[in-house]
Structure formats: structure tokens, C-alpha cells
Amino acid sequence: MERQEFDALVIGAGAGGMAAAARLQLLGYRTLLVERCDRVGGRASTVEIDGFRVNTGALVTETGGENGRLFADLGVDPGLRMPRRPVVLRLGRRDVPLMSGPTGFVAQRLLSAVGAISRRTGKRPAPGPTLADWLDKRNAKPALRSLARNLTSALYAAEPADVELVLFWDYLTKPGGMSPYAIHPEGAIGPWRVVADDFVRRGGTLWLSSDVQGLTFVGGRVSGATVRRGGEVVEVDVRAVVSNAGPLQTAELCPPDALPAGYLERLRTWSRTGALITINFASRRRLGPIDGLFFFSTTRRLAYACEVTGTCPEMAPPGWHLYLGACAPSPATGEFDLDAELALLRADLREHFPGFDDARELSVEVCAGTDWPAQRAVPGKDEPQSTPIPNLWNVGDGARPWAGAGQSGCVESARLAVESLARVVALHSPQPGLTRQVERVSPGAGE
Known part of the structure; x- marks a missing residue:
């Protein structure tokens, strides 16, 4: 059985794991991802369907906040392109830019001022009540309820009943809370390929199509991992582990006697995953001016949409x-009727994209369940x-800091x-004779 040694093992190359591996290698840790x-x-990430680059979940990448900090610290250009109107809110028949033009300027300054006053005075919503509770208390009209649902859907893959009002408040008003969104010409995978290439260039080791089957312990600490790779089993000795597999799945990799009593059971009770449904479709003719990321106010289900080729043909x-x-x-955090949800989503797409019925539906992407969730934890x-x-x-969704959401929250957790x-884990010099296998990510990997 092959045996290798590293300073750190990172499990999972999602945004959180990729960011953690890149930062560890940057600091000089011999890192296996x-x-x-x-x-x-x-x-x-992104897959290719008949020449179309279709995203598997996330669509856009925040250019500022923790994402921007990561790219700057690594000294890499993620290759992102900013839409002409990065974020637009469709209110009835009116499109209101939220990050560009006069309305965007006013919206950003208003949120910044409200946030600054809130932090200075300590006045913010009390913990406990949800956004749904707040709407009920004010007898909110259907239009406002629909807008609230669409925002929580887009930001958290959740519903107003899942999100505490104070979390929603803190996210919208924190410094840089709503940074501009951009698109990569290779799809959502593009920026993470850039980070992966930089990680490998610095000497990091990346194993794709490989699976961590379990962690080994000595003296109450992780000492190694068993990895199935290419039909073979590799034993890896490590000094630290960072997991992007989710808190529950990470705990399940540990021997039962290595965990405190009740810890695994508590995580199984805690786990409530969120869901997201995406329809990717294409047309020979343009179906509407949805060039940036569009949020919607009054819909049956449609929370956001985008014409990605408007920015990246x-x-x-x-x-x-x-x-x-x-x-x-x-419900967003329980079992749902997929056929019924798709019928509602397609009805909205017909309304907002005239000619949708003549378009080519490329795929339906469903992020749900414990294996491929949109979010591994209820927001907050x-x-x-x-x-x-x-x-x-732990890093990634399920281990984000308070008011962290999306990729930026995962990157911050890393x-x-x-x-x-x-x-707590000091660097040490490479062992004599140690061989590290470095597998570079080719521009077409995964497609």
C-alpha cells in the first residue's frame, strides 16, 4: 500500500476547500487537496453540454469581500467580467439597477449609512424572530412576501421562515455585504481553476477523482487518512485536516471513539440542508434584456435569472x-415535489422570457439532499x-461565520x-526522500 506524507490535508475542492488549500500552500504548508x-x-463548477458551458450550481462570483481578498492575497487575476448592470431588481415592469447608475449609487450609500448607524448605536433586530415572523406581524402584502421569499431564495437557498430577521439585516448592512457579481467565460469553475493552477504552481498536490474514506487518529488527534485513488488505496500521514465536506460528513469520517460523546448525534439533528433548482436553456434569438443578475419581486417561484452570454458569449x-x-x-429545507416546483418555475420563465417554450432546455440542476445540497445549514x-x-x-457552507453567505462566506470560513x-500547527521541513505527486489542472479538466 502506497504511503505519503503532507503537512495538511484538505478534503473537497469547492470554494471553501480550494481557498483553504491555496492559503495553506501560500503559507508554506505541504498541502494535499x-x-x-x-x-x-x-x-x-461547470460542465459542457453540446458545446454549452452549464453551471452545476452557483452562477456568479462576488468580486469584492472575501473573494477579492483571496485573489489579491494570491496575486492572481480570476478573469471575471462585470456585466453592464451587475445586479438588477425587477419590480413589476420596471428594472431597478442596485449596483450601477443613480439608483445603485443611492442604494449602496443608503445600506452603508444604515449599517454604520446600526453598528454605532447597537440598534438592530432582536435575535429569534424570523423574516416570516416580521412579515406576519406587519400583515405584509403578497408582493412584499414574494420579494422577501425571492431574496432569501437567491441569497440563502432558504425561505423567510428559515432566516432570522437579524441575520438578514446584518448581511445586507455589513460593510461590503452586497459586492458586485461577475461572470467568468469558462463558467463558475473559471475562478477556481485559476486558484487551483496557482496552488499547483506553488507546489501543492491535487488529486481529482479521489475519495477520502476515513481519518485515522493517534492520541486524540488526526494522524492520517485513507484515500481511494484510481482504484488503489493510499495511506496519507498528515499533521492537520481541513474539510470542505460539511460538519456532519466530516464527523462521519472519524472513528466513533475519536469523537466526544453525543457529538455525532448532535450534528445529525442539526443537519438541515437547503435546496436550489436551476433550469438552463438556450435560444437562437434573444429572449429578453436579462444581461446581469436579475432578482425578481412578484413571481410564483423564479428568484433570479441571467443571460450569461450577454457578458460571456x-x-x-x-x-x-x-x-x-x-x-x-x-419547503426549501425539506422534501419537496420536484415536478410541481418545475411547473411553477417554467410558468415564470414563460412570463419573463417571451419565447421560452421555443427555447432549448439544456438541463435541470437540482442541488438538494445531504450529498449535493445548495446549503448544508440553515442560514445563521x-x-x-x-x-x-x-x-x-471545517470550512464551506455549514461552517460559515455569522452573516456569511454564498461563495464569499465559504471563502471567509477558509x-x-x-x-x-x-x-497551532507549526511548519516543519520536508522529510528526506519524500516524493510529492503534483497533478496540474489542465484548462479542460472536468469538461
């Missing part, structure tokens, strides 16, 4: 326009990055975990 899929990005064959529309089902209920095991950390790891 193991990903079960044949490509990086996780649910922020490379994502479709010449002469085609590529679109998507997405929503969280109801994430686990901390640290675990009861002193050299084991920075916090790596900072914690660096305080």
Missing part, C-alpha cells in the same frame, strides 16, 4: 444565447470552523480556519 469529482469547484456556441432561471423550492446556524478535535477544521491552524 483531495476531490472526489473530476474537476474543482464543487457546486461552483464564449459560454455558448456561436449564434446562441444561454440563460438560466433559479429558485428555492417550498452554521457550525464553527473548529471542532472538538484540535487539528481538524481564511478563519487557516489562521487558526497556523497558530
Whole structure:
């Protein structure tokens, strides 16, 4: 049985895992990144369907906040392109830019001022009541309820009943809470390929199509992992582990006697995954001016949509326009009727994209369940990055900091975990004769 040694093992090459591996390698840790899929990005990845680049989950990448900080710290250009109108809210028949033009300027300044006053005075909603509770208390009209649902759907893959009002408030008013969104010409996988290439260039080791089957322990700490790779089993000796597999799935990799009593049972009770449904479709003629990321106010289900080829025509064959529309089902955190949800989503797409029935439906992407969820935790209920095991950390959705959402929240969790790891796990020199296998990610990997 082959045996290898590394300073750190990162499980999963989603946004959180990719960011953690890149930061660890940047600090000088000999890092192994193991990903079960044949490509990086996780649910922020892309596959090719008949020449169309179709995203597997996430659509856009925030250019500022923690994403921007990661790219700057690594010194890489993610290759993102900003839509002409990065974020637009469709109110009835009116399209209101939220991050561009006069309305965008006013919206950003207003949120910034409200946030600054809230932080200075300490006045913010009390913990406990949900956004749905707040709407009920004010006898909110259907239009406002629909807008609230669409926003929580787009931001958290959840419904107003799942989201505490104070979390919603803190997210919208925190500094840089709503940074501009951009699109990559290779799809959502594009920025993470850039990060993966930088990770490998710095000496990091990336194993795709590989699966961590279990963690081994010595003296109450993780000492290694068993990895199935290419039909073979590899034993890996490590000094620390960062997992992007989710807190529950990470705990299940540990021997039962390595965990505190009741810890695994508590995580099984805690786990409530969110869901997201996306329809990718294409047309020879343009179906509507949805060039940036559009949020919707009054719909049956449609929360957001985009014409990705409006910014990145490379994502479709010449002469085609590529679109998507997405929503969280109801319930977003439980079992739902997929056929009924798709019927509601398609009805909205017909309304907002005249000619939708003549378009080519490329795929229906469903992020749901414990294996491929849109979110691994109800917003605001994430686990901390640290675990009861002193050299084991969680990152990604399920371990985001308060008011963290989307990829940026996952990337922030990675920075916090790596900072914690660096305080307790010292670097050491490579062992004599140690051979590291470095597998570079080719531009077409995973497609």
C-alpha cells in the first residue's frame, strides 16, 4: 500500500476547500487537496453540454469581500467580467439597477449609512424572530412576501421562515455585504481553476477523482487518512485536516471513539440542508434584456435569472444565447415535489422570457439532499470552523461565520480556519526522500 506524507490535508475542492488549500500552500504548508469529482469547484463548477458551458450550481462570483481578498492575497487575476448592470431588481415592469447608475449609487450609500448607524448605536433586530415572523406581524402584502421569499431564495437557498430577521439585516448592512457579481467565460469553475493552477504552481498536490474514506487518529488527534485513488488505496500521514465536506460528513469520517460523546448525534439533528433548482436553456434569438443578475419581486417561484452570454458569449456556441432561471423550492429545507416546483418555475420563465417554450432546455440542476445540497445549514446556524478535535477544521457552507453567505462566506470560513491552524500547527521541513505527486489542472479538466 502506497504511503505519503503532507503537512495538511484538505478534503473537497469547492470554494471553501480550494481557498483553504491555496492559503495553506501560500503559507508554506505541504498541502494535499483531495476531490472526489473530476474537476474543482464543487457546486461552483461547470460542465459542457453540446458545446454549452452549464453551471452545476452557483452562477456568479462576488468580486469584492472575501473573494477579492483571496485573489489579491494570491496575486492572481480570476478573469471575471462585470456585466453592464451587475445586479438588477425587477419590480413589476420596471428594472431597478442596485449596483450601477443613480439608483445603485443611492442604494449602496443608503445600506452603508444604515449599517454604520446600526453598528454605532447597537440598534438592530432582536435575535429569534424570523423574516416570516416580521412579515406576519406587519400583515405584509403578497408582493412584499414574494420579494422577501425571492431574496432569501437567491441569497440563502432558504425561505423567510428559515432566516432570522437579524441575520438578514446584518448581511445586507455589513460593510461590503452586497459586492458586485461577475461572470467568468469558462463558467463558475473559471475562478477556481485559476486558484487551483496557482496552488499547483506553488507546489501543492491535487488529486481529482479521489475519495477520502476515513481519518485515522493517534492520541486524540488526526494522524492520517485513507484515500481511494484510481482504484488503489493510499495511506496519507498528515499533521492537520481541513474539510470542505460539511460538519456532519466530516464527523462521519472519524472513528466513533475519536469523537466526544453525543457529538455525532448532535450534528445529525442539526443537519438541515437547503435546496436550489436551476433550469438552463438556450435560444437562437434573444429572449429578453436579462444581461446581469436579475432578482425578481412578484413571481410564483423564479428568484433570479441571467443571460450569461450577454457578458460571456464564449459560454455558448456561436449564434446562441444561454440563460438560466433559479429558485428555492417550498419547503426549501425539506422534501419537496420536484415536478410541481418545475411547473411553477417554467410558468415564470414563460412570463419573463417571451419565447421560452421555443427555447432549448439544456438541463435541470437540482442541488438538494445531504450529498449535493445548495446549503448544508440553515442560514445563521452554521457550525464553527473548529471542532472538538484540535487539528481538524471545517470550512464551506455549514461552517460559515455569522452573516456569511454564498461563495464569499465559504471563502471567509477558509481564511478563519487557516489562521487558526497556523497558530497551532507549526511548519516543519520536508522529510528526506519524500516524493510529492503534483497533478496540474489542465484548462479542460472536468469538461
